[in-house]
């Protein structure tokens with residue numbers, strides 16, 4: 001079994017981007033600039049957003065974190081988005097999800113200028129992704145594709161079973177894996193809460209992407225020998241022996257899968273860091289298009 005090391009790979013990508021940023025600055029250009037909006041006080045979301053800000057600092061991007069009270073109105077959030085859409089010195093921004101429940105998520109995401117939508121969540125960018133036109137790909141699925149590419153995992157003609165159909169991961173990764181690209185060209189089965197006989201399907205899979213949010217859901221008896229396993233889950237479980245007060249669990253029972261898988265992503269240190277690297281790649285792409 002080999003580890004698909006997202007931490008190392010994302011560091012490689014960050015180093016590559018940092019070299020490009022240094023070149024830009026040497027020529028007298030301004031640095032690429034990414035902003036993030038965080039509404040409310042969710043601890044996990046704050047951790048994720050802070051990691052994104054820290055990554056920007058490390059590679060020489062400018063970054064702005066906009067923290068808003070969970071009690072602001074939808075109109076106030078839309079005004080904030082409008083300001084970012086019209087800021088000529090901003091290359092891209094994200095709205096960290098989930099939003100507090102009183103927001104209409106679709107309405108908010110639709111308000112983002114598609115040219116600054118480095119999360120790739122705007123319907124026009126989702127449409128371009130489906131049609132295989134150049135666009136910002138959503139960060140987590142893009143990170144998974146990049147990881148498969150850099151580890152030269154064969155996906156063409158393979159059976160890929162995706163567990164979970166979220167707009168952020170499950171649905172877009174199923175589209176990317178089926179596209180006529182490399183990586184891609186897989187035969188994809190998208191499974192979800194109404195799927196019958198999930199185990200029958202996962203037992204046939206050459207590649208499994210689990211994005212469910214249920215700790216240690218995928219167990220050893222559900223997979224065949226040699227499977228490639230991509231674990232997108234990250235669940236916090238209270239653990240007083242940890243300094244943070246919690247332990248992180250993926251959607252995969254790592255010890256059981258490690259015995260059977262040919263490749264597997266760890267949690268933490270797998271897909272998570274690749275999501276951040278993709279966001280930085282999209283922001284650099286936006287910067288280049290805008291300049």
Ligand code: GUN
Pocket residue numbers: 094095096097098119139140168275
């Ligand atoms: N919440 C969980 N994953 C993501 C992501 O990729 N982008 C944003 N904005 N929020 C998220």
